[in-house]
Amino acid sequence: MSYFSEIYSGVKSLLTGMSVTGKYFFVNLFTRKDVITQQYPDNIDTLKMFDRFRGEVIMYHNENNEHKCDACTLCEKACPNGSIEIIGDKKVNPESGKSQRYLVKHIYHLEMCTMCGLCIEACPQDAIIWGQDFHHVQYDRSKLTKVLNKPGSKMMSKSKAK
Ligand code: SF4
Ligand code: SF4
Numbered sequence: 776m777s778y779f780s781e782i783y784s785g786v787k788s789l790l791t792g793m794s795v796t797g798k799y800f801f802v803n804l805f806t807r808k809d810v811i812t813q814q815y816p817d818n819i820d821t822l823k824m825f826d827r828f829r830g831e832v833i834m835y836h837n838e839n840n841e842h843k844c845d846a847c848t849l850c851e852k853a854c855p856n857g858s859i860e861i862i863g864d865k866k867v868n869p870e871s872g873k874s875q876r877y878l879v880k881h882i883y884h885l886e887m888c889t890m891c892g893l894c895i896e897a898c899p900q901d902a903i904i905w906g907q908d909f910h911h912v913q914y915d916r917s918k919l920t921k922v923l924n925k926p927g928s929k930m931m932s933k934s935k936a937k
Contacts, residue, residue: 833906841931853897
């Protein structure tokens with residue numbers, strides 16, 4: 776390829792790329808349609824993240840402060856970097872009379888989490904899900920270690936959990 780045809784090809788490619796950004800810039804400047812740039816943090820009160828956004832791992836609780844976690848530890852085992860610690864215990868279920876494991880604390884180290892989702896995929900109860908909160912800035916690293924089961928919460932009955 777000759778020297779001049781290479782210059783022509785480079786300029787053409789540059790203008791093609793700039794025409795795409797230019798079109799978005801000028802069209803949206805006048806119509807304000809399809810604006811995708813978020814004016815963060817000015818819109819902090821109204822900003823809603825998409826459902827698919829992976830902000831943090833959270834535990835679902837229903838209106839009665841019940842969760843679905845039975846402390847099986849599968850999420851802890853699935854996590855590749857040790858971001859989850861399950862503390863469980865056993866007690867006798869008064870209905871069945873059998874010893875049953877229950878969750879004491881589901882500890883989540885957000886500061887180490889890579890949002891890979893392996894823990895959520897591994898959970899057979901769908902007890903943990905993605906939360907969309909992304910305001911995680913802290914001066915104290917220890918504040919990023921969270922207990923996912925809420926204070927006073929308990930496991931919901933199997934019929935409700937389905
Ligand atoms: S999303 Fe990945 S890194 Fe984060 S706690 Fe779950 S398995 Fe671990
Ligand atoms: S969150 Fe799910 S996988 Fe993890 S301990 Fe609870 S039930 Fe088991």
